Amino acid sequence: MKLTVKEKLSQFLKQFVHDDRVLILINADPDAIASALAVKRLLWRKVQAVTISNINTIDRPDNIAMVELLGIKLIHKDELDDTHFTKKVLVDSQPGHNEFFTQFDFDVVIDHHPDTNCQAVFQDIRPRYGATATILTAYIRAAKIKPSTKLATALILAIKTDTSNFELQTIIEDVRAFQYLFRHSNRHLIRKIEQSELKPEYLKYYKKALDIKRVRKGRVYVSLGPVVNPDICVLIADFFLRVNAIKWSIVCGFHQRKMIVIFRNDGIKKNAGKVAKQGFNNFGSAGGRKSMARAEIPLSELKPRVDYKDDKKLMRWIISRVETKPKTAKVKQKTISN
């Protein structure tokens, strides 16, 4: 029998008693953080204390901005005193998703990933939902709680992030939750957090990219050398696609004894995944979708093939790997033009 949100909410609340000290564990991303805040709000004045603990390090600049600008209190798992908690909650994940989670018996699991047959006493797992935040927005509404600006803003960010602004898996409940939350949120904060893509130390790579880029037939090629984080290659590849004449961007950098190559294109009659595979799968791992792909090649594989420390030689090698088409493709093109 399918329960209404109200019934589900009352079951959820029944899991807790007034003396409980609750631990909410998350693998922190916007959806997990917002969902944890919502659980904390639902339990306000119903339990002794609620602690939100992240098992991962929060490293992405937009996630750092979210935590800082919304004043969210998180305690990293390594700073926790485990024995101190009477109830354990997991949101936006299931116990099987991470080795660290398997040591706990969770009382509550609320998630939107495919059901992994978890054993929690109370569980609400809805794989059709775009975000866990949507499930919790329904709980908040059913509980007749008016969300604070901080909570509404966090929940909106979660829905926007997980659905990629409603371009990915989205159901009408996600849209309705967004619509409801919007009037309680702060759009300036949303925008500032979403815009915080860069760390100050990333700026120097943009300068280098602009200085050394090579543009050929609507394609831009950039070789950044060593990078502190492979995300920088992604940011720069996305950046060049904003130029109207650029149809492809191919950006490589070195990180942890590997060369990372990021492919982006406008998605119109192109296949980045195929290009990445054809060019680089023999030396490492490569693949992706039509408009975005990635290759990772160990330096040990690269060394015998190209003098990778020489930026120009490396760029030429990459161009040759990207632009050499298999012969069959050429024949096909000829037929069409005739």
Ligand SMILES: [Mn+2]
């Ligand atoms: Mn999620």
